[in-house]
Amino acid sequence: MNPKVFENPIHKFKLNNGLNVHLIPTNSQITFVQLDIPIGGITLRYEKDGIINQVIPGSAHFLEHKIFATPEGDGFQKLSTFGVSANAMTTYQTTSYTINGHENILLSVIYLIKMLDEPYFTDKNVASERKIINEEIQMYDDDPDTIIDRKLFSQLLYNHPLLNDILGTKADIKEISKESLLKLHQDFYLNENRQLLIIGPIDVYEYEKVLKENFNTYKETSSVIIKKTEEPKEVKLKQDKLYLDVFMPSISIGFKYIHQKLDYLSRYKNSMIMSFLMRLLFGKQSSFSDQMIKKGYMNSNFDFDMTNEEQLLLYVIDVNTKNYEKIKEEFINYFFNEALNELTHENFEIMKRGYLGGYLMELDDIETKLYLYGKFNLNQMTIEDAIQTIKDITLDDVIALYQSFNDDMISYLFTLPKDKK
CATH class of the missing domain: 3.30.830.10 (Metalloenzyme, LuxS/M16 peptidase-like)
Structure with missing residues (x-):
């Protein structure tokens, strides 16, 4: 018999904005929050409403950075005033936003969801973010381990999206615009598969009540089909x-x-x-x-x-x-x-x-x-x-x-x- 992974039942429900919520009560000192969006570094081609869409490499990571822009300022700094630690990460297939702390968890979660649901992109703040990401790309371009990984992948693969860095290249970043980010946000950040996970010493019924009160307006969610790329069995270069x-x-x-x-x-x-x-x-x-x-x-x-x-x-x-x-x-x-x-x-x-x-x-x-x-x-x-x-x-x-x-x-x-x- 397998050991019990969680000591208490997982409480699941869906908000009217389409977000799937999983609450996991446990006896811990800190509460951890993770909000997952089903778009990542290799999400470069998808179908929606019968139309095939191409994604500029680096877009998911760019969107992760830019989502913290709000009319009032930096969302990261705002979350820190609640006494929590916040972070974000883009992997090959997912973008995740995390929070952890001892207090003001519900307040922080509500702020995070609203920030993700209501993007604030302007030509000016997109251009400003482009400079920051270019510096990040340069750092990896100079890193020997990254260069070795890229080279070996180029020998193993013919045309798979894994040939593209999660950050994209400087040429890719130049092509990303406010409009392309808003398109991806509409198709993925309001996706039917996005999920909010919270684990910690929480009252699941109180959390459900407060979250439903704050997100009681119905929003239509999107559904997309990620298109896969066929890859030969053999390596490209031995x-x-x-x-x-x-x-x-x-x-x-x-x-x-x-x-x-x-x-x-x-x-x-x-x-x-x-x-x-x-x-x-x-x-x-x-x-x-x-x-x-x-x-x-x-x-x-x-x-x-x-x-x-x-x-x-x-x-x-x-x-x-x-x-x-x-x-x-x-x-x-x-x-x-x-x-x-x-x-x-x-x-x-x-x-x-x-x-x-x-x-x-x-x-x-x-x-x-x-x-x-x-x-x-x-x-x-x-x-x-x-x-x-x-x-x-x-x-x-x-x-x-x-x-x-x-x-x-x-x-x-x-x-x-x-x-x-």
């Missing part, structure tokens, strides 16, 4: 070199997998199987990492990074090393000839127990729990589903995924100091 201002060379190895089933639960299961596979083959306890360190080819273990969006599952392992060509040679021999020997029941069960234990420990943090609840709920899934999915994964699942890979699904990037060019 190997390349990148010269940067770095002291130590590195090797990045990218794996590309196309989901056969597109429902979120199936994609989530595949992502967990991939995590298990990579931990078994290249984790701290793996024979490959141990051998590479003993041979002096690398001094530390591999870093891992996974991206699981739409039909794409990308996994990257990388390590700083002067022996990048040796690592590649050893990797190819190991992955295609010897790795199956690592996939034993004993190794699998040890790794699975450790992973599941760590996952359950993360749920002790209510902010993490709220984030996962919101992410899964937008995709018709629950935290309980996630736990059960991890428990249900078998060694056969891991072996089947491993055996599905071939050389055309893997790309290598060597990052070298500029003086080696």
